[in-house]
Amino acid sequence: MMAMAVASGGGRQRRVLPGFGLTMGLTLTYVGIVVLLPVIALALKGAEIGPVRFWDIVTAPRTLAALRLTVTAAALATVFNAFYGLLMAWILVRYRFPGRRLLDAMMDIPFALPTAVAGLALTALFSENGWYGQVLAPAGISVVYTIWGVAVAMSFTSIPFVVRTVQPILEDLDTSQEEAARTLGATPFQVFSKVIFPAILPSFLVGATIAFARSLGEFGAVIFIAGNLPMKTEIASLLAVIRLEEYDYNGAAAIALTLVAIAMALLVLSNWLQSRLTRRRVPA
C-alpha cells in the first residue's frame, strides 16, 4: 500500500464503488475454477504426451482429415454468418416493420435450443425427402452427410453471436455522422462503407471470431447431419470422443488441445485487431 501510494505520486485513488477486493476475488476464483483449471489440466495432459508423440497423433491421417474438415466447415459457416448476421442486425435496428420484435426474439432460438434437437431437425429438413432436400437433391446438391451439412449445423448454432454483438453498436451509432456524410456528398453505399461499417467493424470482428470458435467446438448439432464417416465427414471433437471411448486418453487430449490452440490463437488475433482499431477512438 505504501509503495503504491508513493509510486502513484501520493494519495490513494478514491474508488467509486466499494467492495472491489471482494468482487474481484470472487471473479478470479470463478474464472480459475471454471475456465482456467480445465484448460491447464488439458495443457498438462498434453505436455505429458511429449512433443514427438503429440506430433504423431495430430498428423495422423485421420486426425488431420478431421481437423481440416472442422476448420474448413467452421470457416464456411463463419463467412455465411458474418454476412447474414450483419444483415439481420441491420434489419432489426434500422427498419420498423410488423413482427420485428418476434424476429428479434427468434434470433436467440439457436442459443436456447438443445443442439441435438437442432441437429435432428436440420437432418430431417435436408435429408433427401425432407422439405429442403427435395428441392436441393434434383439440383445435384446434397447437404446431409457432406461438409455442407457440417457447415449448415455450425452456422445455425453460431449465428446469434454475430447478430448480438453488432446489434447494440448499430443501435448506439450516432446518426448525425451518417447525415454529415450525406451532406458532404456521399452516396448511400459510401455512407455505409466509409462511416457505418468502420464503426461496427471492431464488434463485427469479435462476433465473427466467437462464432468461428464456437463452430470449431460444435458437437451436438453436427454429429446428426454429418454422417461421421472417418476421413470424410468426421469432425475433430467427435474424433476426440471416439479416442476417449477407446481409452486413448493421449489421443483425445492431443486433439482437444489442438482445437483449443486454434480457437485461442483466433481470439487473441481478433482482440489485437480490435484494440488496434479502437485505440485512438475512445472519447476523451
Added chain:
Amino acid sequence: MSLAISHLARRFGATEVLRGIELEVPQGELIALLGPSGSGKTTLLRIIAGLDWPDAGRLSFDGTDWLAKSAAERRIGFVFQHYALFPHMTMRDNIAFGLTVLPRAERPGKTQIAAVVDGLLQFLQIGGLADRYPAELSGGQRQRVALGRAMATQPRVLLLDEPFGALDAQVRRDLRRWLRGVHDSAGTTTIFVTHDQEEAFELADRVVVMNGGIIEQIGHPDQIYDHPATPFVARFLGLTVELPVTMHTGRACAAGLDLTGLPRRAIADGAATLFLRPADIRPVPEATAPFHVTEIASTGALLRIVAQDAAGCRIESEVPRRDGRDLAVGQAVSLRAAAGQIFPTGAPIGAVPAETPYTLKEARP
C-alpha cells in the same frame, strides 16, 4: 443566387413544428435563426440541408427546386451541434471526406486533395493536429475541424446548428469572430442557429426571430433590438417590464410614469401595453409621485431598484450605481422611460411575421 423559402410547413404527428415559413436569403448574407427551445430552428435548418422534408411549401436555391434534390446534390456544408466528426478518421481524413467521395471524374488527385486539406488546416489554425483523431482534441478544436470538413467542398450554402453551443464563453467569442471572417472570405451564404442573443446580434447581417414554428420578425440586429415587432420578440429580447398605458394622440400616458422620452406612435387611442427594459427605466425622486422605492439591491456595477405603487404594481429598474446614490428605500419616485415598445392591447400576438425595414444611415460593413 439566393435561397428562397415560402409557405414551408412541417409537422411531426400532431405537432406543427413549422407553420408557414417565408424567408429569402441573398447570396453572401450571414443570417442567424434565433428563438427559444422548440421553436423549430433545427427543423428548418435540416429541411434546408435536405436531411428532412417539409409537408408543404417550397424551397429553392438560385431558381432550382431544392426539394427535388437530395442532401448530397445540394452542395451545402452542415455543421452539427455536436460536430459529428468521424471517430475512425484523422483530422486530415475528416476534412478530406467531402472530396474523397466525389465521383471519380470530378475527384481531384491525391496530392491536390492533400493541398486543399493542408490549406484548410492552416486557415483553421490547427495545422499541428492533422494526424490526431477526434477523441484526442478539445471541443474548440473539434469545432474547427467540423467547419473545415464542411468548407472543403466549397459549399454554396453553409448551415450551422448551434455551432458554439457546447463551448465555454471565451472560446465562443473567439470562434464567433473567426466564423465571421471565414464567411466573409469564402463568400458563402451562411445560416446559423443559436439561442444566444448576443451571438446572433454580434455575428449576423440579419436576425430571424422564430417562435412556435413561425417567424416573428426578420431584421437587422439593431432594428430588432430597438424595435421589436411583436410582444413575443419584446419579451424575448429582455423588455420584461409590461405596463398598461392609455394611448392619446399617439402618446402613451400612465400615472406616475414620465413617458415623454418615447416617440409618438401611430396607435389608435385606447388601452395599450408598454414593454420596457429595466435598464431603460430611471426612478426620479418626486415627492408627490405614486411610486415608492421598496428594494435596492446591488449587482456590482448596477443597482436593481424595485418601485411599487399603492395598487401593488411592482416595477423593476436597473441604474448604474453612481446614478442611484440619491435613492433610498421608502422614497417617493416617478419613473422615467428612455425607450420602450408599445402594442395595442388585445392585438393578435405573433400573427405578423414582419420584415422590419432598416434605415440607419450607416449600414454595417
